[in-house]
Amino acid sequence: MTSSEKEKISGILRADLHMHSVYSDGLLTPEELVEKAKSNGVEMIALTDHDVTEGCGPMRQAADKAGLQCVTGVEISTDFASEPVHIVGLNIDPQNSALQTLLEKIRLSRVKRAERMADNFAKAGIPGAWEGVLKEVTNPSLIARPHFASWLVKKGLVRDIDEAFKKWLSSGRPGFAPRTPFSVTEAVEAVKSAGGVAVLAHPGRYKLEGWQFDELLKQFMEAGGVGIEVTTGSHRPGQAEIFSDLAVRMNLWASTGSDFHRPGNRCEPGLQGDLDRRLRKVWELF
Ligand code: AMP
Ligand code: MN
Ligand code: MN
Ligand code: MN
Numbered sequence: 001m002t003s004s005e006k007e008k009i010s011g012i013l014r015a016d017l018h019m020h021s022v023y024s025d026g027l028l029t030p031e032e033l034v035e036k037a038k039s040n041g042v043e044m045i046a047l048t049d050h051d052v053t054e055g056c057g058p059m060r061q062a063a064d065k066a067g068l069q070c071v072t073g074v075e076i077s078t079d080f081a082s083e084p085v086h087i088v089g090l091n092i093d094p095q096n097s098a099l100q101t102l103l104e105k106i107r108l109s110r111v112k113r114a115e116r117m118a119d120n121f122a123k124a125g126i127p128g129a130w131e132g133v134l135k136e137v138t139n140p141s142l143i144a145r146p147h148f149a150s151w152l153v154k155k156g157l158v159r160d161i162d163e164a165f166k167k168w169l170s171s172g173r174p175g176f177a178p179r180t181p182f183s184v185t186e187a188v189e190a191v192k193s194a195g196g197v198a199v200l201a202h203p204g205r206y207k208l209e210g211w212q213f214d215e216l217l218k219q220f221m222e223a224g225g226v227g228i229e230v231t232t233g234s235h236r237p238g239q240a241e242i243f244s245d246l247a248v249r250m251n252l253w254a255s256t257g258s259d260f261h262r263p264g265n266r267c268e269p270g271l272q273g274d275l276d277r278r279l280r281k282v283w284e285l286f
Contacts (some may be wrong), residue, residue, distance in 0.1 A: 015044040015283060016270045017071060018201065018232060018257020022138040023055035024075075027262035028060040033269060034066045035113030036260075040270035044283060046073035046090055048257065051106045052142050053094035056206040064262075071286060074099075075201060076190070077106055079181035080216045083206050087187040087220075088229070091286045099194040102186060107141055109180040114143045116177035117169075122176045122245045126157070145169045146261070161265070184216065188223035192283055197285050199227030202234035203243055217250070222274065226253055227282045231273035233258040233266035244276045254279035 016037050019025030028036070030047055037045050045068050047059040056072045063070035072094055077085045090201035092099060114133060121129035129151065136147040136154075149164035158164045191198040200220050208216060228250075230243045247254045258272045275281060 012274060012277070013043050013281070013283065014041050014270055014274060014279075015046075015256055016042045016258050016260075016272070017044070017046040017073065017076070017090060017196045017199075017255050017282070018229065019046075019260040019269055020049055020075075021047055021055045021059070023052050024049035024139065024142045025144040025261060030055055031062040031105070033260070034062040034068060037269040038066050038068060039087060039153045040268060042068060042270035043213040044071065045269075046070040046071040046257070048073035048075040048088050048090075050075050050142065050144060051077055051103050051110070052139060053092070053100075054139065054141075056094045071283070072196075074103070074191075076103070076187040077110075077179070077182065078177075078184045078187045080184055080206075080219070081208060081212050083208055085184055085206060085216065086201035087184060087191065087225070088199040088201045088227075088257070089158070089187075089191035089194065089196040090199060090255070090282065092191060092194040094194070096190075096194035099190045102182070102190040104180055106179075109182070110143050113177050113179045114148075117145075117148060118173050120175050121168075122178060126155075129175075148175060157264070184219050184225075185223040188220060188225045192224050197227055197253070197282060198223075198225040199229060199253075201229050201284060202232045202259060203228055203246075204232075204235045204239035215267060221250070221252075224283075227255050228252045230275055230279065231256045233260060233272045235272075240273055240276075244279060247279055252284060255282040 002246040047055045060070045074089045118129035132151040133147050136150040149161040152158045188198040231240045258269045262267045
């Protein structure tokens with residue numbers, strides 16, 4: 001008996017509530033994501049593209065067709081102590097105007113940042129970034145750093161996406177420019193306005209001191225955030241245990257997701273590790 005068969009018998013659901021598609025900086029369509037997730041035993045799925053909800057409809061259609069439960073989702077780009085912090089909104093109403101107003105402002109800040117990044121490349125002696133990046137964008141309303149990375153790979157300036165981030169696109173590197181910051185509080189409030197559940201994404205990835213992380217969690221919970229990702233493709237081995245303990249201690253609902261963007265990066269849909277039995281699962285709220 002495979003482990004997923006055992007889990008089904010014991011009543012544990014396999015979920016993947018964090019992934020990206022061509023509607024933001026992922027390489028696959030919702031249909032392709034559903035196919036991969038299903039073959040990995042996923043029963044409940046959410047598309048959480050960066051700052052856009054356009055993929056939610058196609059994702060629901062694909063999931064319905066394949067017999068998977070589908071939850072609407074989004075991953076909102078915020079900032080805390082100069083560190084990019086991501087808030088996942090699950091079971092949201094994508095039509096909600098407060099949510100869409102915030103997402104539109106964030107997308108606009110992405111365009112402005114991309115223009116400054118293109119200027120930075122020109123100053124570094126590499127012209128044509130703006131035109132080049134636009135060819136990599138798969139949703140005209142969402143531009144992100146991985147689109148710059150693909151352009152750099154195609155130009156032959158770096159071997160792969162990872163090298164593009166290391167040499168050019170990470171904070172402090174020559175192509176980087178910061179976005180206008182958005183607060184964790186406004187993102188959580190927008191998710192709540194849209195009737196959704198706010199989840200702190202990949203908590204183990206933030207470069208924050210212990211006391212700063214405590215402050216982040218305090219701000220998140222005071223705004224009404226109630227969930228935390230415990231198993232994610234963005235975590236290193238050992239971090240699932242740390243954040244399981246934190247979820248129990250802080251009485252947070254546990255979420256799980258691959259953070260899948262493209263084959264070969266992070267883990268495949270559904271394979272981020274199932275949640276510990278003692279955790280309260282976020283889907284009990286849906
Ligand atoms: P942005 O939201 O435009 O600032 O871009 C951040 C996105 O870049 C993340 O969501 C990841 O998909 C991707 N990313 C960040 N760091 C790396 C890295 N070192 N290698 C590959 N992709 C990365
Ligand atoms: Mn991404
Ligand atoms: Mn993220
Ligand atoms: Mn993500």
